[in-house]
Amino acid sequence: MDDLIQAWSERVRQAAAGGGRLRIRGGGSKDFYGREPVGELLETGACRGIVNYEPSELVVSVRAGTPLAELEAVLAERGQMLAFDPPHFAAGATIGGCVAAGLAGPRRAAVGGVRDFVLGARLIDGRGDVLRFGGEVMKNVAGYDVSRALAGSLGTLGLIIELSLKVLPRPLAEATLRFDTDEADALHRLNVWGGQPLPVSASAWRSGGLYLRLSGATAAVGAAVARLGGEALDEGAAAALWCGLRDHTDPFFAGELPLWRLSLPSDALALELDGEQLVEWGGAQRWLRSERPAADIRQRVEALGGHATLFRHGDRHGQCFHPLPAAMLALQRNLKNAFDPAGVFNPGRLYEGL
Amino acid sequence: MADRFEEPAFGAVERDFSQVDKARLVQALSRVLAPAGLLHEVEDLRPYECDGMAALRQVPLVVVLPETEAQVVEILKICAAQQVPVVARGAGTGLSGGAQPHRFGVVLSLARFGKILGVDAHARRAVVQPGVRNLAISEAAAPFGLYYAPDPSSQIACTIGGNVAENSGGVHCLKYGLTIHNLLKVRGVTIQGEIVEFGSLALDAPGYDLLPLVTGSEGMLAVVTEVTVKLTPKPQLAQCVLAAFDDVVKAGDAVAAIIAAGIIPAGLEMMDQPATAAVEEFVKAGYPLDAEAILLCESDGTPEEVAEEIGRVRAILENSGATAVRVSRDEAERLRFWAGRKAAFPAAGRISPDYYCMDGTIPRKRLGEMLKAIQAMERKYAMRCINVFHAGDGNLHPLILFDANKPGDQHTAEAFGAEILELSVALGGTITGEHGVGIEKINQMCSQFATPEIKAFHRVKAAFDPAGLLNPGKAIPTLNRCAEYGRERMGRTSPQAHPDLPRF
Ligand SMILES: Cc1cc2nc3c(=O)[nH]c(=O)nc-3n(C[C@@H](O)[C@H](O)[C@H](O)COP(=O)(O)OP(=O)(O)OC[C@H]3O[C@@H](n4cnc5c(N)ncnc54)[C@H](O)[C@@H]3O)c2cc1C
Numbered sequence: 001m002d003d004l005i006q007a008w009s010e011r012v013r014q015a016a017a018g019g020g021r022l023r024i025r026g027g028g029s030k031d032f033y034g035r036e037p038v039g040e041l042l043e044t045g046a047c048r049g050i051v052n053y054e055p056s057e058l059v060v061s062v063r064a065g066t067p068l069a070e071l072e073a074v075l076a077e078r079g080q081m082l083a084f085d086p087p088h089f090a091a092g093a094t095i096g097g098c099v100a101a102g103l104a105g106p107r108r109a110a111v112g113g114v115r116d117f118v119l120g121a122r123l124i125d126g127r128g129d130v131l132r133f134g135g136e137v138m139k140n141v142a143g144y145d146v147s148r149a150l151a152g153s154l155g156t157l158g159l160i161i162e163l164s165l166k167v168l169p170r171p172l173a174e175a176t177l178r179f180d181t182d183e184a185d186a187l188h189r190l191n192v193w194g195g196q197p198l199p200v201s202a203s204a205w206r207s208g209g210l211y212l213r214l215s216g217a218t219a220a221v222g223a224a225v226a227r228l229g230g231e232a233l234d235e236g237a238a239a240a241l242w243c244g245l246r247d248h249t250d251p252f253f254a255g256e257l258p259l260w261r262l263s264l265p266s267d268a269l270a271l272e273l274d275g276e277q278l279v280e281w282g283g284a285q286r287w288l289r290s291e292r293p294a295a296d297i298r299q300r301v302e303a304l305g306g307h308a309t310l311f312r313h314g315d316r317h318g319q320c321f322h323p324l325p326a327a328m329l330a331l332q333r334n335l336k337n338a339f340d341p342a343g344v345f346n347p348g349r350l351y352e353g354l
Numbered sequence: 355m356a357d358r359f360e361e362p363a364f365g366a367v368e369r370d371f372s373q374v375d376k377a378r379l380v381q382a383l384s385r386v387l388a389p390a391g392l393l394h395e396v397e398d399l400r401p402y403e404c405d406g407m408a409a410l411r412q413v414p415l416v417v418v419l420p421e422t423e424a425q426v427v428e429i430l431k432i433c434a435a436q437q438v439p440v441v442a443r444g445a446g447t448g449l450s451g452g453a454q455p456h457r458f459g460v461v462l463s464l465a466r467f468g469k470i471l472g473v474d475a476h477a478r479r480a481v482v483q484p485g486v487r488n489l490a491i492s493e494a495a496a497p498f499g500l501y502y503a504p505d506p507s508s509q510i511a512c513t514i515g516g517n518v519a520e521n522s523g524g525v526h527c528l529k530y531g532l533t534i535h536n537l538l539k540v541r542g543v544t545i546q547g548e549i550v551e552f553g554s555l556a557l558d559a560p561g562y563d564l565l566p567l568v569t570g571s572e573g574m575l576a577v578v579t580e581v582t583v584k585l586t587p588k589p590q591l592a593q594c595v596l597a598a599f600d601d602v603v604k605a606g607d608a609v610a611a612i613i614a615a616g617i618i619p620a621g622l623e624m625m626d627q628p629a630t631a632a633v634e635e636f637v638k639a640g641y642p643l644d645a646e647a648i649l650l651c652e653s654d655g656t657p658e659e660v661a662e663e664i665g666r667v668r669a670i671l672e673n674s675g676a677t678a679v680r681v682s683r684d685e686a687e688r689l690r691f692w693a694g695r696k697a698a699f700p701a702a703g704r705i706s707p708d709y710y711c712m713d714g715t716i717p718r719k720r721l722g723e724m725l726k727a728i729q730a731m732e733r734k735y736a737m738r739c740i741n742v743f744h745a746g747d748g749n750l751h752p753l754i755l756f757d758a759n760k761p762g763d764q765h766t767a768e769a770f771g772a773e774i775l776e777l778s779v780a781l782g783g784t785i786t787g788e789h790g791v792g793i794e795k796i797n798q799m800c801s802q803f804a805t806p807e808i809k810a811f812h813r814v815k816a817a818f819d820p821a822g823l824l825n826p827g828k829a830i831p832t833l834n835r836c837a838e839y840g841r842e843r844m845g846r847t848s849p850q851a852h853p854d855l856p857r858f
Pocket residue numbers: 023024025026027028029030031033044064065068086087088089090092093094095096097098100101103104154155156158159160161246247248249346349
């Protein structure tokens with residue numbers, strides 16, 4: 001592995017010196033995501049394998065090119081999971097790509113996002129230096145928390161070679177309930193439930209149906225089901241629903257209409273934008289299929305206190321991610337320059353010039 | 355293009371600020387602040403000369419007490435223009451010297467930013483000014499059945515701004531997370547006087563996620579002027595199990611067994627025999643005095659959930675060789691169980707004139723090794739140490755007992771502490787789990803990180819604060835300091851205390 005890391009580091013150094021560009025690719029399952037990828041391909045697949053897994057320490061350290069499915073299978077054997085529920089989107093998705101994309105699944109609102117579970121990382125920066133931040137322990141405030149900031153950076157700060165992640169036990173019991181209701185009422189109920197000590201682990205609303213997943217101790221799930229009512233889904237239907245939402249195999253995500261991901265305060269009012277809609281994360285994530293001009297969508301979402309990402313099927317030469325205020329953009333440029341001054345990694349994948 | 359590759363100059367050596375002109379500075383600041391908000395006479399500056407790490411004292415040039423964000427912007431612009439260091443300060447309860455003033459600098463106190471700007475019960479969030487005390491947020495949220503989860507033991511005094519700057523934890527953070535996990539948005543002002551918002555009211559924000567960089571940055575990247583926190587529904591019930599062990603390693607194994615069984619307790623704390631004895635004498639919590647270690651394991655949730663979890667925990671503890679297991683029968687008893695643990699620091703203060711609190715985190719399975727090594731160090735330094743431990747997440751608080759009035763004691767305690775920190779790193783852990791590096795652990799940063807990482811930290815700092823004016827000399831050592839510390843370590847008799855252990 002050391003040879004591989006050294007070879008990559010050399011490749012980065014040469015790219016930096018010669019104006020080269022590298023496009024980091026894990027499984028390529030998210031090639032569609034973000035602005036158009038450019039640069040010479042650097043595939044991470046050879047950097048794979050679990051380095052250290054201690055179920056009773058709740059920590060796994062894994063090389064970045066390890067397939068997500070492989071990692072999840074190892075954790076499942078010991079009754080554990082990546083609690084942020086990463087989407088797979090395709091068979092080859094890697095843990096490095098998953099952290100770089102920073103995308104979390106249905107459990108996000110209940111337990112936290114990708115960054116909340118990153119404990120440490122090793123990466124190769126744009127100078128070819130191999131750096132290690134954070135570690136394998138739960139609490140660590142030595143130095144700036146660079147490893148968490150890698151989540152969602154889309155490979156533009158460095159090539160991740162290893163990650164240490166906090167893992168959690170799988171819940172003992174799970175149940176999914178369905179309620180007939182409209183959008184406004186669903187949003188209201190989701191926020192009310194969110195303020196109560198209920199074991200909610202996922203939620204979704206789409207055209208007339210509100211779905212709620214409860215996870216935890218057997219007694220707690222049983223008590224919540226009895227209290228909330230609704231119609232219980234059988235295990236197969238529930239698994240299909242949540243996997244379909246997580247991996248975007250649900251019919252909502254089919255077709256070629258632009259797909260927008262809207263990140264909003266959970267209590268934001270109904271969108272009132274035309275287009276089919278799917279609500280997740282207790283109201284904090286809303287998907288929209290719409291050909292409305294980007295400016296209209298962004299304006300509405302901004303007014304509601306959120307931001308909008310053109311997730312798929314749109315113009316990838318323009319802005320995919322929400323425009324940043326000037327002072328924030330300046331800080332982000334400075335950070336990019338701090339790690340990748342020659343602009344080697346994934347140029348422009350996140351924003352133009354980043 | 356080529357100039358972008360150059361290293362920031364200030365990462366190499368400490369910057370010299372001796373040229374700062376106090377009269378000129380005071381004059382400029384007096385245009386922004388009323389006289390009551392601008393202190394520059396030595397007797398007025400004294401109360402600010404240290405934080406919770408009282409061994410280090412330094413009077414600043416000036417203390418400013420702004421009341422509005424606009425004033426903070428103006429103050430920072432003045433300091434940037436005159437190249438004056440700025441040290442932000444909350445309640446000054448920090449234990450690593452983070453808020454220690456700079457000799458040629460300004461202390462920017464956020465004490466007058468004490469308003470809770472809003473509690474939104476439906477959306478489960480509160481917007482507060484940075485000077486609001488941690489506990490005051492939970493008190494304001496209580497009527498809605500909500501609370502702010504991170505609960506440092508200093509919560510009656512410490513401010514949310516300080517919590518953000520240190521990424522503080524508490525006894526419940528294994529289940530409920532650290533400060534970073536309970537923040538939505540932090541608003542701050544950069545040294546250039548720019549207002550920037552990190553995070554958002556949604557669960558993420560566009561672009562790089564700078565919230566984890568700012569959280570825990572010890573006042574080095576921006577001055578926090580507003581914080582939006584998540585509020586958590588109060589559990590219906592909490593119950594606590596108290597278990598005694600005749601061996602610390604057995605107690606450590608019991609902790610691992612609980613986690614391996616898929617249980618994440620609301621709190622999981624350990625105390626060794628000397629710590630138990632010290633607090634028992636002080637608060638009469640009813641702890642067994644003959645035990646080598648005691649464990650406190652808390653379960654919270656619905657009554658059904660708690661009953662199920664307590665049953666499982668009890669069985670695991672008994673199987674792990676606990677010599678006694680007691681479950682709190684009511685709220686009064688639960689609070690009594692906790693009273694002892696929470697009184698550990700004052701109890702140490704009662705049995706010893708001074709104590710020095712360490713904060714390393716190690717992988718839990720190395721606990722036995724660490725405790726044995728600390729016992730050996732007690733003999734080596736002829737100094738006592740009592741141990742309290744956030745067992746669930748591996749965060750250890752050895753309290754070294756000493757007497758600052760005895761010549762040499764302070765120095766010995768520091769050497770003892772430094773050895774514990776070095777061992778934390780050698781065992782695969784970190785020098786600080788929640789108290790921060792500040793000035794206290796700045797040398798040990800050089801053990802935990804190699805030169806390329808230290809350089810990277812300086813570049814992150816420069817991305818926010820290119821002139822290095824915010825809290826200079828803290829948290830990230832200069833390359834020069836690390837070189838010196840390396841030479842000093844090499845010169846010691848046992849340069850590599852544990853050569854067999856993998857370096858982190
Ligand atoms: C909501 C959602 C829906 C999706 N739907 C689909 C779908 O329907 N079909 C589909 O095929 N995919 C889909 N994806 C993408 C998906 O496959 C994953 O989330 C996956 O985990 C990405 O892993 P990867 O290895 O394939 O990443 P890649 O696609 O290879 O990379 C993702 C990003 O991470 C960077 N990166 C990868 N590895 C590293 C590394 N080691 N260091 C630094 N940067 C790195 C890449 O440069 C790129 O910017 C979807 C994603 C999301 C979030």
